[in-house]
Amino acid sequence: MRIVDSLRFRIAALFQRSQVRAEMEEELRSHIQHRADDLESSGLTRAEAERRARIEFGASEKYHEAIQSAIGASFVTTWLQDARFSLRQLRKSPGFTTAAIVTLALAICANAVVFGVMDGLVLRPLNVPKSENLYGTLYGNNSAWQSYPNFLDLRERSHSFEELAAFNFAFVGFDTGKDPAAATGFAASGNYFDVLRVQPYLGRFFHASDEHGINSAPYVVLTYAYWHSRFHDDQGAVGRIIEVNKHPFTIIGVAPPGFQGTLMFVSPDFFMPMVNQTQLSGWDPNARGDTGGVFEEFGHLKPGVTFAQAMDDVDAVDAYLAKTYPREVVAKHTVLATEGLTSFGPPVRAFVTGLMALACLILLAACANLGSLFAARAADRSREVALRLALGSSRKRILRQLFTEAILVSTAGGALGVSGSFVLLRRLSTWQPLPAVPIHMPVNPDAKLFVFALVLALASGFLFALVPVRQVLRANPYEIVKAGSGARFSKRLTTRDVLVVIQIAICAVLVTSSMVAVRGLILSLHSNFGFEPRNTMTAGVNLAMAGYPTDKVPAMQRRMIDTIANIPGVEHVGMVNDYPPLVYASATRANVFKEDVSDRKPANATIMPYTYSVSPDYFAAAGTSLLAGRGFSWHDDRNAPAVAIVNRDFAIRVFGSVMAALDRNMTLQDGTHVQIAGVVEDGKYLSLTETQEPALFLPSLRTPTASAYLIVRSHRDPQQLAATMRLKLRELDAGLPIDLQTWNTLLGTVLLPSWIATMALGVMGFLGAMLSITGIFGMAAYSVSKRLRELGIRMALGATRTEVLSAALGRSLKLLAFGSVAGLIAGLLGTRILASIVYQATPRDPLVLAGAVIAMALLGLLATWIPAQRALSVNPLMLLREE
């Protein structure tokens, strides 16, 4: 209450200052009149009495100020005075001011950007009502998705969800009549929008009641963004009939702006009913073993149901399915998580949190940097401070002025940093790293970010203004004025020294970790993938998009392979069904049994290799070397005995050696006996960080799929080759949608997380390096300037250059070495965390160690260069004459 009253009084006083002043004057006048009345009654004339009364009272101005400060109106006035004074001071030393503001701006910018990403990906749930309660299944153990019948069973048998919906990806050709183009959609269960509780922006959504069996609901709902870009906000788009993979679909509605489906980093172009997926890809919704039908299932937990209960419930359904359909259901343990990040959640969260920690370190380093700058500045100004103290200024007032200065700097730095971060985040939100996949970073700089950055800036302002406080409080004006500034330079460890060491240690951590990351990325780019992505062009062709029925697919694919093989300069052409290894994290596993296993339930599986269906010349085209046996031929079709090719790891795990595996038989889940015809080298299949995994290759002629990638090995210029390939394929069928990229570009997906991590860490490392340069430079330059006179005397007495240098910079270099070692050790310990994201990020790499040491040494050299030059160029005569 008291505080509120006092505040109200202050504010009222502020706004009614002239009124208060007038009242005050009237009161003082009234006082003088009363006194004059008394004097008059004692016999003086009125005029004389008034004169006497005024003299007795003294200068009323003196009391005005005392009254002002008593009622507190002066708070703002003095603050404005302080601010004006600080601005003047800051303008007087533009170098210091710029350095301080830029340092802080960089640190605040880094923090704000990371916070923006964290807010978008980790803190903010999916942009739908009650999303905090929305749980989904993560797509299972590194391989299979889910089959439609399994989804229906889960929906019926689980009791934890209000209602379950599901979705899958649909990469299709989308033809509005004028310009056929590839588009990404979500094939969703009919209740998708109802479960999410989203309302349409235009038209209507599809519902469970629209589904009447396979291909019964040819409807499309556009996302707002796609409606905007492809249909130019045309209200008439609703009701139009368009072609998806050459099948007519009706646009029935547009989703609201801001609704981008149920994955945070993929923004689809449209939604369509899952029951119509069959039309597009020949997918069989009734096949329990077809795990390609459903990507994720999700729903709101019922009120009162805990996460653990829901997990148990889902596990029970899993167990039921595994028991009831032992042949079809691939071993699977369903994991639930809040919907939005799928299985990327944990690594993304870990990485973003780690990045946030690094950004905080940057800010801390910047604060240490600014703190030592302010301390040095306060020391330089100790004479001025002493004079002000001697002239009667209070220490409180001087400190207040220091804080005002710090807050001005931090506000300016914060404002600069936050505007920089807004620009960067805007960029990031429209960033399209992969042309073929609509990856979308859900980052939108908002008020929350602004407040975060501002609070951070002000807090750091306070932090670094605290550093010189003790200095001012202890200052003894008489001593300082007598001795002159900078006369004392103690051997003791000062706060400033500690700050410099902390700062350098932090910077060394940043430099080390960014080096580990960069080195890891370089190593992973040159590691053995089990194929050779250089000089290889890929062509993704989904014949379903061009309307080919399944039985026409093998012949067409053979024609495409032959056509491209005839292009001059093409050495080998192979084909792999769906996606090549490592692309779009799409590897699928199969259960494979030893020949003598009779009960082929998942639990009895001998091995679960990644499985690919490939054409005869695939291994030659991919550059995968055959270790033993033979590759596939064009005769290995459904009429020939079934054969398979395995990788080395498979052969060794099951048969002990490469040679022992040849000509042995294995059984697939569907009962097919396959004979191992050859063994190829090991490779990477799902991710670069995986440990060695077994792989099984089957002839694509036995299980043709419409979606496949052609692998073309050629030493021709990729641009030219791509143009020729496009031309030749168009000659075959003008309506083919073709995705032409070099294999290295296609691998961008698998390397993208590493790339982003490395880029982010690289930027952090760079910031760290910059901060350490400014920190060491500030420290060294300051110590040289303080000791110029001493150095001059030493030189005059015959000190050598080395002695002068060691006197001038020895301390800085010692601090640098100390901080660097501490930082290196911390950095190496910290990089264990990195190893989970950046492939081959090992801290025990001698190159990284050497690199970090050399980097810190170089930074030190660079930062002390100018001060060293200054120390060496001291002219003793000039210097001694000056003082």
Place this chain on the structure above:
Amino acid sequence: MTDQAQLLPGTLDLLILRAVSLGPLHGYGILLRIGQISGNALLIEQGALYPGLFRLVRQGLLKASWGTSENNRRAKFYELTTAGRKRLLQETESWNRLAGAIATALAPQPEEV
């Protein structure tokens, strides 16, 4: 005039509160009242009274209102609030304790006699 005592720091507020406790007064009146109740033994600069008055008003111990004085002049009158009355009691008691303690300490000790 020379035998007037300097005010101890902080005692002016107490004197003001005491003066006003006997009834609403304007600034000059407070000055006269302090002189009267202290037997003109205390020296108070006339203007120094006002910062103290404003401070006490801000602290909510006094309240002020404009009125007409006995000389028929416009003047600002001060009177005690409840909080002011309570504060006066506390301060008086603690002052008495302090004064008593100092008087005891300064009194001739038996061994001095």
